[in-house]
Amino acid sequence: MQISRAPRTGVPASSEWITGDAVIEELAAPTGPSRTQVDSVRFAPGARTRWHHHPLGQVLVVTDGTALVQRRGGAVETVPTGDTVRIEAGEWHWHGATPDAAMTHLAIEELPEDGRIAEFAEAVTDDEYTAGRTDAADAQSETQAEPTPPMSRVIVMDQKLPEPLLTHRLEIRRITVAPGYAAGLHVHNGPVFGNIETGSAMYQIEGEQAVLLRPGDVFYEPEGVRIARFDAQEDGVTFFGYFPLADGVDAELVFPED
Secondary structure: OOOOOOOOOOEEOOOOOEEOOEEEEEEEOOOOOOOEEEEEEEEOOOOEEOOEEOOOOEEEEEEEOOEEEEEOOOOOEEEOOOOEEEEOOOOOEEEEEEOOEOEEEEEEEEOOOOOOOOEEOOOOOHHHHHHHHHHHHHHHHHHHHOOOOOOOOOOOOOOOOOOOOOOOEEEEEEEEEOOOOEOOOEEEOOOEEEEEEEEEEEEEEOOOOOEEEOOOOEEEEOOOOOEEEEEEEEEEEEEEEEEEEOOOOOOOEEOOOO
16 A cells, blocks of 8 residues: 655646646556556646547546536537546547636546557647537526526435334434544444535445435435445545434444454
């Protein structure tokens, strides 16, 4: 295991693959049998890559600001903080910041054994770059022209319970987990509902896919089901937990040994 402490030193991106200014921080370089490379790239306002493609594809995770991305023949897409873009192997594309704000994303890719690297072509023209912004601005203008209702109601979860639940009271807890703390495998003696207030956590029911919970997300932990992960990320997490309880029953948390 190797831990690299922040802050790290970034290097300016080459003008051979970018229009404008960007800084690259190498987070993980291929070593030994691993061929995974991870970089954090911060684009100045208006900066974007040239048209390019990767031999084995690439994953982008926007960590700050809003990104613009486009595949050859497709529309310019707006990608806000927290969203992920998966780019297929050999797919021609570009990505960068919006004209008026900086943007940072993680760039994750597997490098082929034969040493091939991304292939870069022509620069993204101003017309190509601004086309998506014009469409987005028009759509935003149309949206803003609509009157805002004085009240809205949105169903964020409609969870069917496995059987009728005898409930005499509802206990609500505001729970804060320190940055990087992992709750570990656990089981509740009753159903639990929750919603993230601040921070983020990696959540996983045993045997199912892990998901990253962010502010506004809701989750459900069924009674007696093994929860494999509720791991606070580097920003910690605060959430509300809702515990429906029968008369005389207290919420209990069990940590199985295996």
